[in-house]
Amino acid sequence: MGTVMLGTEVAKAMKERLIQRTEALKERGTEPKLAILRVGARPDDLSYERGAKKRMELTGIGCQVVELPEDVSQRELEESLKSLNRDSSVHGILVLRPLPRHLDEEPLTRIIDPVKDVDCMSPVNIAKIFSGDASGYAPCTPEAVMEMLDHYGIDPKGKKVTVIGRSMVVGKPLAMLLLGRHATVTICHTRTADLAATCRDAEILVAAAGKAKMVGASMAGEGAVVVDVGINMDPEGNLCGDVDFEAVEPKASFTSPVPRGVGSVTTSVLAQHVVRAAETLSGQKRV
Numbered sequence: 001m002g003t004v005m006l007g008t009e010v011a012k013a014m015k016e017r018l019i020q021r022t023e024a025l026k027e028r029g030t031e032p033k034l035a036i037l038r039v040g041a042r043p044d045d046l047s048y049e050r051g052a053k054k055r056m057e058l059t060g061i062g063c064q065v066v067e068l069p070e071d072v073s074q075r076e077l078e079e080s081l082k083s084l085n086r087d088s089s090v091h092g093i094l095v096l097r098p099l100p101r102h103l104d105e106e107p108l109t110r111i112i113d114p115v116k117d118v119d120c121m122s123p124v125n126i127a128k129i130f131s132g133d134a135s136g137y138a139p140c141t142p143e144a145v146m147e148m149l150d151h152y153g154i155d156p157k158g159k160k161v162t163v164i165g166r167s168m169v170v171g172k173p174l175a176m177l178l179l180g181r182h183a184t185v186t187i188c189h190t191r192t193a194d195l196a197a198t199c200r201d202a203e204i205l206v207a208a209a210g211k212a213k214m215v216g217a218s219m220a221g222e223g224a225v226v227v228d229v230g231i232n233m234d235p236e237g238n239l240c241g242d243v244d245f246e247a248v249e250p251k252a253s254f255t256s257p258v259p260r261g262v263g264s265v266t267t268s269v270l271a272q273h274v275v276r277a278a279e280t281l282s283g284q285k286r287v
Contacts, residue, residue, distance in 0.1 A: 002249065003152065005227070005256040007144075007264025010151040014268040015059055021275045022060035025282065032278035033062035034092045034118070034270070035084045039077065039103065040070035045096045048267075052094070055267035061274055064090065070100055077103060078111055085113040091281055092118035092274035115280055118273035120173065129173050132180050137273050142174035144265035145206060145227055146181075152254055154204070154225055156183035162199050164188045164215070164242070165208030170229055174206060195219070207242035217247040225254040229262050 025032055034056055038045055049065065056063040066080055077099075084093050093116045099105055114124035120139040128136025149156060161183040165171035175185045188198055190209055199205055199219040205226045207215045212232035220226055230242030241258030249255045256262055 002223075002251075002253040002255060004249070005148055005152050005254050005261065007148065007256070007261045010144075010148050010265045011055075011268040013151060014147065014265070014272065018059040018061075018268070018271055018275055021279070025275070025278050026060070028282065030091075030278055030282040031062055031089070032060075032091050032274055033064060033089055034094060034274045035064045035066060035087070035090045036094050036096065037066045037068070037080060037084065038096045039068045039072055039099055041067075042096075048096065051267050052270055055271050056274070059268075059271045059275075061271055072103070074103055074107070078107060081108055081111050085111070085116065088281075090116065091278040092116055092270075094119050094270065095121060116277055118270060118277060126168070126173075129176050132176070137276075138173050138177060139169055140266045140269040140273070141170050141208075141229060141262065142177055143269045144262050145174055145229065146177050147265050147269060148227065148256060148262060149204075149225075154254060156181045156204060158182060158184070159203040160184050160186070160201060161204040161206070162186045162188055162202035163206045163208065164190075164195070164199065165206075165210070165229070167208070170208040174208070190214075209242050211242055212240050213242070213244040215243040215248060217244070217251055220248045220251050222251055223253045224251070226252045227256050227262065228258050230258060231263065 022032055036049055053063045084090050109121050109123055112122050114122040117125050118137055120137050125136040129138050156178050161178050163171050163175050166187055166189050175187050178185050188195055196219045200221045205224050208229035210230055212234055226243055226248055228241035228243040232240050234240045239259050245257055
């Protein structure tokens with residue numbers, strides 16, 4: 001039986017480091033702060049917001065929520081984002097997505113200040129991730145996967161890594177982060193021919209396809225590291241991942257569960273990005 005990789009353990013270790021950095025910022029006169037821009041009150045947005053606020057509080061970071069009505073106009077939304085860009089007390093901006101259908105997200109990606117863009121919304125940060133520029137902010141979930149691997153001493157260098165999923169939110173940026181650590185990366189998806197064989201060949205397997213329990217024992221190699229990024233509901237209404245944990249865990253050397261896995265680390269990565277932004281902004285002149 002292998003090791004269960006608990007996100008709570010990773011978040012706890014990150015918390016101590018973040019507190020030291022926030023205290024150092026405060027000693028220099030900078031109070032790091034995150035602004036969350038939310039349109040409407042979708043339950044999943046509110047749930048993530050609560051988790052983010054709690055994580056900021058635990059690490060000494062301020063948190064401001066800008067709530068706009070669900071029927072807000074495009075112009076009002078864009079002006080709210082511009083106002084946060086100009087607010088020198090705000091170091092990180094998180095726009096909760098998806099937005100209501102009448103709103104266009106694309107203009108926001110060009111408006112948000114890349115230095116304050118702590119969840120990789122701006123094409124500037126996307127380009128940095130794909131070019132290997134470490135000054136960019138990766139999306140929080142892919143970076144949470146990397147934090148989990150680091151915490152458990154799993155070095156992807158030289159290893160065969162398979163990522164199931166090709167989204168710009170997880171799959172593609174995660175592949176770039178892994179390549180930056182010298183892994184040999186294969187990106188698969190639900191239309192990959194003989195997906196099971198490709199997955200079995202991986203030394204590290206990351207499931208981010210968004211399909212409940214699609215990764216069973218036949219898709220995991222003996223002794224593989226299996227990281228589950230999926231968030232789904234099973235037929236009984238219980239939260240589950242893309243990996244059939246009970247079937248895969250006996251074969252794997254390391255396995256992350258859902259819940260209590262990667263998702264537990266994402267708000268810690270968000271806090272880490274806010275601290276980085278505060279460190280950058282406090283050391284540079286803004287026009």
